[in-house]
Amino acid sequence: xxxxxxxxxxxxxxxxxxxxxxxxxxxxxxxxxxxxxxxxxxxxxxxxxxxxxxxxxxxxxxxxxxxxxxxxxxxxxxxxxxxxxxxxxxxxxxxxxxxxxxxxxxxxxxxxxxxxxxxxxxxxxxxxxxxxxxxxxxxxxxxxxxxxxxxxxxxxxxxxxxxxxxxxxxxxxxxxxxxxxxxxxxxxxxxxxxxxxxxxxxxxxxxxxxxxxxxxxxxxxxxxxxxxxxxxxxxxxxxxxxxxxxxxxxxxxxxxxxxxxxxxxxxxxxxxxxxxxxxxxxxxxxxxxxxxxxxxxxxxxxxxxxxxxxxxxxxxxxxxxxxxxxxxxxxxxxxxxxxxxxxxxxxxxxxxxxxxxxxxxxxxxxxxxxxxxxxxxxxxxxxxxxxxxxxxxxxxxxxxxxxxxxxxxxxxxx
Numbered sequence: 262x263x264x265x266x267x268x269x270x271x272x273x274x275x276x277x278x279x280x281x282x283x284x285x286x287x288x289x290x291x292x293x294x295x296x297x298x299x300x301x302x303x304x305x306x307x308x309x310x311x312x313x314x315x316x317x318x319x320x321x322x323x324x325x326x327x328x329x330x331x332x333x334x335x336x337x338x339x340x341x342x343x344x345x346x347x348x349x350x351x352x353x354x355x356x357x358x359x360x361x362x363x364x365x366x367x368x369x370x371x372x373x374x375x376x377x378x379x380x381x382x383x384x385x386x387x388x389x390x391x392x393x394x395x396x397x398x399x400x401x402x403x404x405x406x407x408x409x410x411x412x413x414x415x416x417x418x419x420x421x422x423x424x425x426x427x428x429x430x431x432x433x434x435x436x437x438x439x440x441x442x443x444x445x446x447x448x449x450x451x452x453x454x455x456x457x458x459x460x461x462x463x464x465x466x467x468x469x470x471x472x473x474x475x476x477x478x479x480x481x482x483x484x485x486x487x488x489x490x491x492x493x494x495x496x497x498x499x500x501x502x503x504x505x506x507x508x509x510x511x512x513x514x515x516x517x518x519x520x521x522x523x524x525x526x527x528x529x530x531x532x533x534x535x536x537x538x539x540x541x542x543x544x545x546x547x548x549x550x551x552x553x554x555x556x557x558x559x560x561x562x563x564x565x566x567x568x569x570x571x572x573x574x575x576x577x578x579x580x581x582x583x584x585x586x587x588x589x590x591x592x593x594x595x596x597x598x599x600x601x602x603x604x605x606x607x608x609x610x611x612x613x614x615x616x617x618x619x620x621x622x623x624x625x626x627x628x629x630x631x632x633x634x635x636x637x638x639x640x641x642x643x644x645x646x647x648x649x650x651x652x653x654x655x656x657x658x659x660x661x662x663x664x665x666x667x668x669x670x671x672x673x674x675x
Contacts, residue, residue, distance in 0.1 A: 475637045
């Protein structure tokens with residue numbers, strides 16, 4: 262439904278062809294442009310998703326065990342070049358598989374020119390999709406411009422060169438994956454289609470390349486594929502393993518989560534978020550205040566400043582992400598609350614020149630919208646004192662004039 266009458270004529274051509282050969286045809290019309298807009302995806306990606314969805318549906322309804330698609334050697338080269346341009350590892354360099362589950366590609370080792378010759382010899386007169394001749398898509402630019410340019414400039418046959426490389430890498434990759442499976446068996450504590458739990462000690466013993474593959478494979482287990490998961494996401498999990506604090510959670514695309522806990526890394530799908538969560542409790546000073554909604558507690562204590570022993574650096578050189586922070590109690594004597602966000606919340610980040618809305622802080626720090634309600638805050642009215650795990654307010658920090666220090670310790674494991 263993208264090319265008007267031309268699409269309808271293509272459909273009629275296929276109907277007549279199948280009719281002559283007595284081949285059953287299933288035809289569906291899907292508004293790809295509308296779906297792409299709704300899903301915020303490209304036309305190419307939306308079309309691919311819908312094609313394979315329909316293939317699967319028809320195969321299941323007819324009892325077919327295989328779905329044969331027509332990718333050829335040129336398609337393979339184009340795919341590999343696209344992957345290189347986007348940035349890829351061995352999986353991208355090996356290109357498409359001849360067999361992948363129910364999908365088979367019997368023409369993958371045959372050049373497009375051979376197929377066209379066959380059609381001419383047997384007077385098949387196929388139709389040409391005019392969109393394949395437009396250089397508005399990445400694949401088309403590679404096909405129409407890049408490959409001919411490389412062949413001409415270097416007197417090369419880049420399609421066959423890439424095919425040879427892909428075949429070699431496919432074999433190498435298959436061997437590597439078998440070894441990774443063996444390592445993964447030792448690292449996995451628990452594994453199913455909703456979550457994978459990995460042992461930290463076992464992971465840390467692995468080479469970085471093995472760590473990346475184990476993480477990729479774990480994501481694939483819970484998500485079904487790794488589409489939308491890029492190298493930057495895998496590396497963020499590696500960083501979580503090396504530098505993350507216990508209880509830290511990474512929010513990756515498509516509801517994939519990676520959580521660091523005591524001695525384990527948990528990778529799972531977050532099926533829903535508690536958007537309607539609400540908590541607001543006055544903090545006991547001194548004392549312990551528990552918030553059951555997020556399984557957290559805050560412990561408050563007071564430290565009287567002695568001019569002889571007071572060293573302000575002991576209370577100001579604290580990591581922003583530390584779960585223990587210090588404040589000027591005289592500025593907070595009226596009371597503080599442990600709660601989640603509210604409309605109108607404002608915040609003056611430490612060492613900043615002015616205030617900003619809490620919402621803007623969340624956006625600037627790329628905190629996912631679905632998790633913002635679960636982030637605990639210390640507040641004085643609409644003024645945020647501490648975004649726990651992120652930053653304290655400049656207004657309530659310890660200074661040389663502080664007489665009484667308020668120590669707050671947050672714990673999420675009560």
